[in-house]
Amino acid sequence: MARRLLSTLRGRLFALLAVLGAVTALAVAGATYVSVRAEADQLFDYQLRQTALSLRDQGQVAPDEAAALADPGLDYVVQIWSLQGLELYSSRPQGMTEPLPARAVLGYSHLRLGGQDWRVFSAATPLRVVQVAQPLAVRQRLAALAALRSVVPVAVALPLVGAAMWWLIGVSLAPLARVTHAAQARGATALEALPMAGLPGEVAPLVDAFNGLLARLADAFDAQRSFVADAAHELRSPLTALKLQLGLLRDSAPGEQQDAAIARLRSGIDRAVRLVEQLLALARAEPGAGAPALPLDLAELAREAVADVQPLAERAGVALSLTAPDPLPLTGDPQALRGALRNLIDNAVKYGATTVQVSALRGPRGAPLLRVDDDGPGIPPDQRERVFDRFQRGEDHADVQGSGLGLAIVRAAARQQGAAVRLADAPLGGLRAELAWPAA
Structure with a gap:
């Protein structure tokens, strides 16, 4: 298929150049023919004149x-x-x-x-x-013969030039043929960059863009493989715990011992369900997941997220407040943004904060901004980038229950919605997390 396409391209280029060369050759031959005939007429006139003048004298x-x-x-x-x-x-x-x-x-x-x-x-x-x-008649015949003799070199050179053009087009397309062969010879998992040596300037950007696509696919596949491996590892522990708790429930005597086993089993199931929900949320927030773009109000979305986490905050004795004075219209996926904000608030409540302030406002240049401030222990600056990795939790909070997916979901959802996630020191003494959109 690729060789046929290249042959077609080569044939088209040759046909266009051949037509151009033929038209040029015909124009040159015609002009030469007319010019030589005119010069022959002038020469014959000169001979007539010289003959007459020589006899006159x-x-x-x-x-x-x-x-x-x-x-x-x-x-x-x-x-x-x-x-x-x-x-x-x-x-x-x-x-x-x-x-x-x-x-x-x-x-x-x-x-x-x-x-x-x-x-x-x-x-x-x-x-x-x-x-x-x-x-x-004699003059015209002799002039035509002279003109035709001058056109013969053009006629002889035309097929030679055509053969040279065919060869040169083949040489020019040879790098593209090498790239095509390299792409055909690869397997489904070979995502290395295609060779770009010797490519013409018109084709190099296309191959470079294709190599960029291959690099992004390689990164995506690596991330997916890592995600699957980490998810399998993280799911193994709660499933093993559920299996053990089920055995304890089976062996426990009716009464308080059995009630405690049931409570532990229910808690394990809740943690497994929460992990699966977060995995699904992360999958929906990945690039290319086809998130809907719906009109929404960030202020209303912030109120709904705060209401979702309010029972957890009350049980933990955390003072949770919201500042959303004006509507903030936006287009995006309300479910993904609500889940991202809920994860930010949930992290602040879980990791020892006593006060959490949520704000939905406009940034310095009028762009929408969601902000969560807390007075908890925060995250050291050298760990703030690493906590966005999947199944990664802060080194100082390994004992806190969780899957380590919350901030990964936040970053994936933010990127999907065209926003950026920033972590900084909060005025309350803890951590500030922001979802910031670019200015229109």
């Missing part, structure tokens, strides 16, 4: 000249008249039945004589009139 025609002029194969006709109209000399080639008229038009003229056209040059002296004539 002589007193009489020498015998050897008379013999040469009387040659039947000579195309010229020479006649000399006295001023009284007496013919002093006449050469008549084979087939000429009538002499030139005694009355001549001095200089160049055309004459119809004996059924054919003649080109005549006449010169006069005080004693005689010299006329030299040549049939136009």
